[in-house]
Amino acid sequence: MNADKVPDIIVGRLPIYLRALQGMAEKGMRTTSSQELGEHVGISAAQIRKDISQFGEFGKQGTGYSIPYLIDKLREILKVNRMWDVAVIGAGELGHALSHYQGFTDRGFRVAMLFDNDPSKIGKKVGEFIVEDSANMVERICSAKIKIAMLTVPAVAAQAAADKLVQAGVRAILNYAPVSLNVPGNVHVQYIDPATHLQRMTYYL
C-alpha cells in the first residue's frame, strides 16, 4: 500500500464504503458482496472491487467480504482506528451543531475545543464545552497537538483563521466558510458549502 499512488478520487470513496459497512454491521450483517455494497452506495460492483483491491486482497471470490474484517481494514487505511481530537473555530449556530453532533465518535473524531472571538460568546457553555477566546487558539491547539479543525467562521474571517490553524500545526481543515483557502501544500482542506452543492444540482434541473 502506497498512499501517494492511490488516486484521491478512490480515497474519497473509501469513507462512503466504510459508512455503508458500519450501517450493515449495525443491522447484524456479517458478510456482503461488492454487488450488495454497490446497491447501498450507488457505485458499481466492479468499481468497488477495483477500489478496494488497491489496498490488498480483502474478499474471496464466491464468499464476498467479511464485514467486520473490511471495516477494520478501511479504518486502518483511513487512519480512523484511533480517535482524533478536532478543534471547532466559530461558535455560531453551525459551530454549536457540530459540537453536539453525535455522529463523530464512532467514526474516529471527537470535538475537543471550541473557539470564538466574540466577547459575548467567550466563556459561555455550549454543551460540554466552554467557548474559548480565539486569541489563544494557536497556543491551545499547538500544545494539545490537535491536527484537525472545522472552520465555521464568516467568509471574511476564514483565511486569517486558516493561517492561524496552519501556524498551530493543523494539517486538515474542514472549511464551512464559503470561500477558497490558501494553505501550504502539506495542509489538506475539504469544503462544505451547501449553496455550491445545490448549484451543482440546479444545473441539471
Added chain:
Amino acid sequence: MNADKVPDIIVGRLPIYLRALQGMAEKGMRTTSSQELGEHVGISAAQIRKDISQFGEFGKQGTGYSIPYLIDKLREILKVNRMWDVAVIGAGELGHALSHYQGFTDRGFRVAMLFDNDPSKIGKKVGEFIVEDSANMVERICSAKIKIAMLTVPAVAAQAAADKLVQAGVRAILNYAPVSLNVPGNVHVQYIDPATHLQRMTYYL
C-alpha cells in the same frame, strides 16, 4: 451547450468559480484572468479555461474575463439566475442553522418551508418559519412546486423522508444524513457528511 455532454466533474467546479467571481465583484474588481481566478480557487489556469470554454467563448486572450459578464453567464448555466425555493426537512440544530443561513439568497436559494415530525417542535417558530408537520410534507411541497430539499433528519429516517420528497416532486436533495439514499435516476442527490470529509483527509496524515 448540451447539459448531457459536459462531465459532472466540470459542472462541479462551476459553482466554485462563480463563488470566487462573486467575491471578486464584492471587492470592486471588474476583470480577471484564468491565472488570477486559478490562484483564488487552487485550480490551474489551463483547467479553468478548458472548463469555461465548454460553454462558449466568454473571455478574450490578453484582456481576460469581464467579471460581471462571466458571473451572469455562470448563473445562467447553473440556472441560479432565478430564485429557487428550498424545503428543509428536520428542525434540529442543523435545520435551524440552515433556516437562518444568510449565504443562500445571493446564490439563488431561499428556504421556504421547515418540517419535523416531533410534536414538541411542530408549530414552533424558528426565525421567520413555523415548523410544519412532516405528515403534510408531500402535499405542501407538491402544491408549492418546490423542487429542492435539504434533508437533516437522523440516518434511520432519511430514506423514508427521501421517498416522500420524491413523491412530492423534489428533483434535488442535499442530504446531511450520514447514509446513502436510493432515489430514481431523475433525482439528484448531493451528500454533506463531515465525518466522511474528515476521513478523506486523515488518510493523508
